[in-house]
Each structure stands twice: as C-alpha cells, then as structure tokens.
Amino acid sequence: MRNSIEHQKNIIDFALSSLLRRKGKNAGLLFVYTLVVFALASVVFFTHSIRKEASIILEGTPEMIVQKIVAGRHDLIPLIYMDRIEKIRGVSSVKGRLWGYYYDPVVGANYTLIVPENFRSGEGNIVIGEGISRTRLAFEGDTLEFRAYSGKIINLKIKNIISSESELLSSDLIMVSENDFRRLFGTPVDYAVDLTLNVRNPRELSTIALKISEILPDTRIILRDEILRTYDSVFNWRGGILIVILSGALLAFIIFAWDKASGLSLDERREIGILKAIGWETSDIILMKFWEGIGISLTSFFSGIMLAYIHVFFTSASLFEPVLKGWSVLYPQFKPIPFIDASQIATLFFLTVVPYTVATVIPSWRAATIDPDSVMR
C-alpha cells in the first residue's frame, strides 16, 4: 500500500527541483504573477482600510442630524425646534450645531469651520487642521485673516494644530468659538446650522425620525448609518472599478500563464516521457505539475501581498492616491491603518491563484498524458 505522505513528499521534491532547473522560464512568470497580485492586493487593502477608517471616524458623529429645508435647500434652523424635539420619547439629547465653509482666496481652498461642543481655546483663538497649517505655512501663535460676511476683516490667532489620528476628516478643519463664528458668518443668535440628536435605543431611530418629520415638516433627517452607507458605497465602487480596470491586465496574465504552461519545450516533453517510461503514472505527473503550480502561485501570492502591504501601509499607497482620494487642494497626509483579514486574502486568492490554476489545468494534463513509449521511438 502506498504511503501517501511519503509519496507526496517525493513528488514535491522533484517538482521543486524541476522549478529550480528552469529558472529563466519561471522567473518571468513569477515576476508577472507577483506584479498582478501586487496591483490587486494594493487596491483591496487600500479600499478596505479607508472603509474601515471612515466607519471608525463616523462612530463619533451624532446618530441623527436634523436640517431645515427651504425651497429644497438647506437653511438655518430655528433653535425653538429643539423644544419640540426634546419632548419626543426616546430622545436623550438635542443640540444646535454651527458649522460652515470658508473660501480662502490666498490658496484657493475651502476650509470647514465648526464650533465644537466644548471650545476651550478662548475667544479670538482657533485650532486648525494639519492641511491648513501646511498649505498656509501657519503655525501656533500665527494669525490668520478672515473676511466676515460684512466685509470686515477679523483676525484669529492659532492656538493649536489638530493632532488627529485620522487626518482624513480634520485636515481642512478650523475649530472656532460660537461668538467668533456668528461674527464671521452673521448667523443670528436664535438659529443654528443644524440640530444633532442622540437617542437612547438605536432601534428607535427610524421611529423617531418619522415622528420628527411629522411635527416639523420643513426639515430633513440624516442618519449616521446613511452617511456610513454612502461612504462605504463610494469606496466599494472606486475599489471595484479599479479592479475591473485591472482585469485587463489580469486577463493578459492568464493568457500568458496558459501559453507558458502549454508551450512545453522539447526538453520538458522528453523529461516527462522519461518519467512515464520509468514508471510514473499520469496521476503522478499531474501531481508534479500541481506542486509546481503551487510553488509558483504561493511564492508570487505571498510576495505580491507583502509588497502590497508595504506599499499601502508604509508608503501610503503612493501609486494610487490620485484615483482613490479624489481631487482637492488640501491633501491630507494619512497613513492607512493596517487591517488585513481572511476575506481579503480569499478575495485575492480568487482573483489571482484560481484563474492561474484553471488556466494551467488543461495544459498540465496534456503534458501528463504523453505516451510512455514516446522515448523509445
């Protein structure tokens, strides 16, 4: 009775030696294979990481936002609406929120101004994001000039730079006091830009949203989950599109692999003929080709993944930035959070190793069915 494990070991031994004997031919294949894995893995890692970051960031945002709509557009919301909302069962807190955009003609960028819940830096002071600091070359202690709604110039001093783990959202942010905000934009005292809510039971979100739209028909309600879904969709879409684009390269690789596998040199043909003549079965040859394929696939797969890992998480995916981030003046410098899971590996496996294996099945089999008496003729 054949000992399976020893049998496999012997065949693996020969398969590996066979690969090493044909370094030239296999090197080219390895290179292309690794490249393909690298490209696809970079896309997969990057989009996954951004998606994860977005969801982590959004965890801190309010579960529900209420905005007033006038003629289909977002307008300031009167603070008295808060009383009516507070009375709804299930609402644990309502707050008015002040935020807006400021266009800076000096660098041609849009800043997001926001009044945070507890602003402790004092009147006349601001806290700015890294992107702004980099673009305006403005640091702690410097003063930035703002043109108010009235045309008057307001000077605000930089107290601090936002040090945030995720620059994605804070890069273009300026935190300012309520008074300064109202001075800058002219927002009346009894109005806010929108209202934020927290509820006791997340399952009640839709019910509460329904009630609010009944008592305040001129408002629209935005749920955090909806924002999350939208971001998720966008990143999915972008990641997916890139993969579809790369599929051209993938297809070329598959054809290349098939060609390499089918094009047995005279030497290889002779070698297999000898093996069959001295007693190797067709299944032994198929096994040998299988292990050869595994050797190449595993090497390329893991090299490609490692390189992609370094590319995405250590060089911040320098090759993909323009496509995936969209365009703006303020580029947040961000380090994607390394996050690999089994599903990504499985995805990459299906996109690379599986097509390669399928492409080489038939050529391998054809090689294995060489007649044993071919070396006698």
Added chain:
Amino acid sequence: MIELVNIRKVFNMGKPNEFTAINGISMQIDSGKMTVLKGPSGSGKTTLLSLIGCMARPTSGRIHLMDREITSLPERFLTEIRRKTFGFIFQQFNLIKGITVLENVMLPAYPGGEKYSLLKKRAMHLLDIFDISRKARDRVEWLSGGEAQRVTIARALMNNPFIVIADEPTSHLDTKLSRELMGIMGRLKEDNRTVLIASHDPVVYESDAVDRVIRIADGKIEEHR
C-alpha cells in the same frame, strides 16, 4: 511467463500514414532466461518491446503476463504492474539532465511512496554494484558513455524487477564496453531475472549468455536457435 497471442499494432489507424508495425506475432518468453530479438531497424523490435513491457496497448491480440491477461487493463494499473515488474534500459540512455546520478537512479521508485532515505540507500547500493558510486553526486552530463550506461542499468533495477528489457543497449558503446555490458546482463540472469534484449549487434546475439534468439523482420517472426 510472458505470452503474446496474435498481436497486431497499427499506428495512425484510419489516417493516410497508417502503418502496421507488428503484423500478427505470437510468442512466449521464458522466465529466468535471456532472449534476444534480432532484426534490422524498422523491423518492429522496439514496438514489440514496448508492448511486452506494458508501455503501449496492442491494436488487437492478447498479452498475458504470468497468466494474468493485461491487454485491457486500464492505464493506471498497467503502469503499476510495469513499475513493479519491468526495468528498462533505453537506447538513448534517457537520463534526466540537471539532476544528479543518484537522483536519476531513485526516480523510478518515487511513485511507490517509500521513504526518501530508504530510496537513497538502495540507489547507492545499486551504484556500488556497478562500481560507479563515486559519481553519485555528479551531474549526468559529465558521464562517459560507459558510465552512463551503467547508471541506466542501476536505474532499471531500482524497483527490483524480475524482468529487464533493454533496447539496443550497445548502440553507443565500443566493443570492449559492449562485452562488459553482456557480462552484466549475464549476472542479471544469474540473479534469477528474465532478460529481454532487442539488438542487431552481433556482440549481443552471439554472446554465450543468450539462451534464445528470435529474428524479427517486417513485423513478423522468423525464428531460430
């Protein structure tokens, strides 16, 4: 021990280059003896060897190996039987380039699933018998004709077969080496193995160790001795 009944082998059947290599051969090979198939090239000797050695199936007719009919056995089982029963020595040596002599000798036993270390020992032992163990780790490309021949014989014995088949074993050897070869073949016979050689070299068929010579021409037998 080996019996062929009315064997025919046709290549490229139905095509314009249809060719009948063996045309109705019946014969018996006795065990423990050395038989030589003598005939010019193109006579069908090689085809006959490949049929006897379970490397190919006849177009019609029956082959019996030790009273077991093997003609219609599926390839899978045929190969296993061949591996255990026959050892081949080819005309072209057919050693695999790029690997060592030792590995070449071990190869026929790989499918058997024995431990690598055991195979190594056996292979070394065989190389010893034929006095080339010092070349064990050399590449086969560096061997002389006579050395390569001895390696192929060692390889043929790796699975301890009781039938050894050789196809024109002396075609790349000078007279001295040819006589040495026939000496080795004689020793195999004394070991109780059956030896079957195809050759048109007189050194072979006129050797004392030969028990029987069968003459083949145009796919048919003309026997004597």
Added chain:
Amino acid sequence: MIFHPSIIALYVASLLVSFMISYSAYYGIQILRKWDIESGSELQLVLERRTYLISTILTYLFVFQLISLFLYIYTAEQLHVLFVGAMCAAGTLYVNTCGYPALILKMVTFLLAGLWLILNYADNKAYDYPLTKRKYLLLLIITPLLLTETALQTAFFLRLRPDLITSCCGTLFSTGSKNVISEVFSLPSMQVKIAFYLCMASTVASGIHFYRKGKGGYLFSSMSIIMFFVSIIATISFISLYFYELPTHHCPFCLLQKEYGYIGYLLYLTLFGSTVFGIGTGALMPFRNVKSLTTILPSIQRRLTLLSLILLVIFSAIATYPMVFYDFTLEGY
C-alpha cells in the same frame, strides 16, 4: 450593483467553476456514451486519459466551492452596513429572494462534489473502473445545480442596491416573525436539545456498529444525513445562543465572526466533513458485490465511517462546550 472587490472575486470564481463543470459535463456525456472498459481501443484510451483531467478539475472545484461558500457569507457580513435593518450576514442575504437559495445550493454542490470525489477514489482503486458510468451520471446532476447556483449568486449581487429595507437577524431570527426560519426557534429548546443528542448518539452507535460488523451501512448513512439537518436546526435553535450568551440571538452566521473566535468555521467544517463522509459510505453500499470492489470497498467504507464519526464527535464537543463551561443558562426563562 455594488462593486465590492469580494463580489467581483466571487463572480470570477463562479464563472471559472461554471466553465470547469460545463467542460467536464461535455466530456462526461462522451464518456457515458462510449465507455467500454473491455475494448482497449484507441478511443477508450483517450477516454481514460480524459478521466484524469475531470478528476483533477473536480478536486479543484471542491476546494474552490468551500472557499467560495465562506467568502460568500463573509461578504454578506461586510455588506450589512449598506442595508437598513441588516445587522449581519443573515440580513444581507434576506435583501432579495436569491440570497438564501444561492447559499443553500452552494452547500449542496459542495457536498455533492465531495461525494463525487469519494466515488472517484473508490473507482480508481478497482482494476476495471466499475463506478465510472455512475460517477458521470452524478456529474451530470451536479452540473445544472452548480450553474443555477452561479446564476442565483449573480442575480443576488446584481439586484443588491444599498438602502433596501430588510429584516435583520434580530427580527428574522427572533420569535414573532412569520417566516419559516422563525418557526425553528419557537421550538422549545429543551426538546431540540434532546432530539440533537439522541440523534447524535444513534448516529455514533450505528456508525460503530457498521465499523465493527460491516452491517447497516445504509442506516448509518441515513442517520448521517438526518444528523446534518438536526445539527443545523440545533445550531440556530440553541447552540448559537450559548456562544452568544444571549437568549434571542439565533443567527448562525455571527459564529464566524472574530468576536467568537471564528469558532463557526470549526463547527461547520466538522459538520460538513462528517456529513460528506457519512453520505459517501452509504453511496458505496450498492457496489459491495461488484467483483473488482469486494476486497477493497469494506476498508474504504470503514475509513470513511471512522472519519465521519471523529468529525461528528468533535462537532458535538464544540457545540456542548459553552453549555458546560459558560455561565449562561437557557432554561428557566
């Protein structure tokens, strides 16, 4: 349609798998019509050689289907954020009518492919390929199932649009909901527990009996199949509850999550493995009298039975572990 990389990967995999099985089926038909082991003709040789190819293809297919099964669930899990009311994979799959059927077909084709491989193994051991025709008949059954599964999976993903309202596993798998799956939980947990352990004990007993006496192979195999269904019901009904330590969380997919130590994989792999080996034992029973198989079949079946039993015991041990060691008690509510 959602362009998630994993979805594209699943498409690619399904496409390739469909191609492979169609190719195999095409040649399978040829084999069914012209196979004649006695003939030794050129055609027969070609056919024999082709069976090597098809065996290789089916081995790959088996592995790919398994990975595809898990990736499918995992992707559904990741997509749950896009659908209101979906708390995990269970909710995502419920978004349109193709989600669950695709999952079920994936499981079925996986089991059938495993069965085919077992038949193939036995077939190759005999010297006259006695099971070949039946093997390829099975292949012709698997082919439309696999193609349907590909179609369903494709349809499922194509019709997915974010924001669709669905029931999450909370409402789907909790009491009060009116669909089939919720009926399982209204089953009182004590009764299901008894059924589960009884069934397990009978399966093990019949397996051991077959192992030692060589009789009752059909019984054991049928018990294996029944055990499969009972185990699935039991997992949803009470086993998952113990892992989650929540009396209302019945979802069978959340067990595959990191939070629970990925225990779901071990659980399902052992269950599926056990079932494949059990079915295989039964599938080989009718051939015990075939001349070329009389000597080898019993030992093959015994090995299959042993494997099946070992995996089943491991499965039960894992399932029972939290009941014994966790602080959670189900009864008494």
